[in-house]
Each structure stands twice: as structure tokens, then as C-alpha cells.
Amino acid sequence: MSAGTARINIRNRDTGVLQIGFAEKRISDALVIQQIGEEIGKAVDAETKPRVLLSFRNVDFLSSAALSMLIGVNTRVKSKGGKLRLAEIKPDIYQMFKITKLHSLFDIHDSVEDALKGF
Amino acid sequence: MTETPLPFESTASFGPEADGLADFEATLDAALEAHGYSESELFAIRLAVEEAVANGINHGNRRDPNKRVALTCRVDSSEVFVVVEDEGEGFDPGAVPDPTDEANIEIPSGRGLMLMGAYMSDVRYVPPGNRVEMTYRRGTSE
Secondary structure, three states, X not given: OOOXXXXXXXXXXXXXXXXXXXXXXXXXXXXXXXXXXXXXXXXXXXXXXXXXXXXXXXXXXXXXXXXXXHHHHHHHHHHOOOEEEEEOOOHHHHHHHHHOOHHHOOEEEOOHHHXXXXX | OOOOOOOEEEEEEEXXXXXXXXXXXXXXXXXXXXXXXXXXXXXXXXXXXXXXXXXXXXXXXXXXXXXXXXXXXXXXXXXXXXXXXXXXOOOOHHHOOOOOOOOOOOOOOOHHHHHHHHHOOEEEEEOOOOEEEEEEEOOOOX
């Protein structure tokens, strides 16, 4: 983990897709959410037409404020003509997306491998 | 023979940084586990508690460092009762826009109340709206 990316990790840039994972198992603290949003935003802004894949493999808990942050990331990526995909969301968290109908807003895949197809 | 654990009750209050909430939740989780609640039930109850406290801090108390949000949780083997009260002026939950409406789907607000209502069996806002009482009854919630 390098300085400036304490809350997220970015890997496999060579695929042309920003694959982002989370260091936190619980994304509910207001400050943590703000920092994650800023770190993803910085990575997105560095791309011309960002293709971003967020993996939730490590995440056990989200709050509604974290969902709002993800909506902001989606808006930011789309405003640059890019694409955002989400993957490896655990069932309890996916249920939150369904309740709030955000599963229809986001492009959600079961696995990273599946999400990378045709990205 | 397995003994039925005694009912659990705990009260705490939080300022704008919610210091101590994680410790409170760890104690609550332990009580829920002792009473046989599943991982998914823990998720649901923890989410409702966090959303209610966050609403109290951010919307009720407007992050005023001189105001507190009080939280009480009671757990037994059949239900969980949660009370969250802030020092704000209250609000009308009926006036909060539906975040699942297509026109609002990208608006980043209103989802906390919706999730509390979805995960808990009963959510009641006590007028003027600065106190919410939530019940999770086993076998009736998601």
C-alpha cells in the first residue's frame, strides 16, 4: 500500500481497467467514506476515459453514506465518458442495492473475471 | 442443557464523531450472537442502528459538538428494541423523497431511512421526529 492510497488499492493497470479494492472491511465511518471517495476520484480524474472496476471482495459492511459515495463515483466516471462496474458483492450487501434499487443503476457482476469481459 | 441468556440492555450517547459507537456495536453484536441471532440478522440490526445514529448526528444535531445522540438497545431471544434520540428539531419522515423513484435514483440521500424500514420489523418516529423507535422481531423481518 503506497502513500495516498491508504483506503483503496489499485491493481492491474496493464489491462487498461482501474481495478480498485478496499482496505476496509466496514465502509460506514464518515471520514473513511470521504477519503475513499477522494482517492477513487483522484484515480478517475487521471484517466481520459476511465474504465473502473470496484471489487467488494474484502467488504463486509456498507452504510447508506457509502452507497451515496458510489453514486458520486458513478456520476464522475460517466461524466468522462467512462464505465463503472462493481463485482464480488456479498449477499447481505447486494440486498442493500436491491432494496434501494441501486442494482438497476450499477453494472454489477459476480466476479472480477466476469466483470472484465467486454469491458 | 443450554441456558437462555439474560436479556441485554445498553445505553450510550454520541457526539458528532460517533466516538465509541464501534465499541458499542461490538458489545451489541456479542449480545445478539449470545441470543442466537444469525450473521444476516446482525448485519440488518447493525445497519439500522448505524443509519439511525448517523441521521441523528448529521440531520438532527447538524453535527453540533454540543449535542448528543442517545442510543438504547434491548436484546432478548425473540426481539431487539432500539431507541435513537437526537437533540434536533425533528423532521417529517413522510416528506423525505422516495430514493427509489426514478427521478431520485441518482440523488445521494434518503436511503438510510429506507434501509431502516426494510430491515426492521417496525420503525416509529415519535413527534416531532427527533426520536425513532425500532423493533426487530425474529422471523418477521428480512
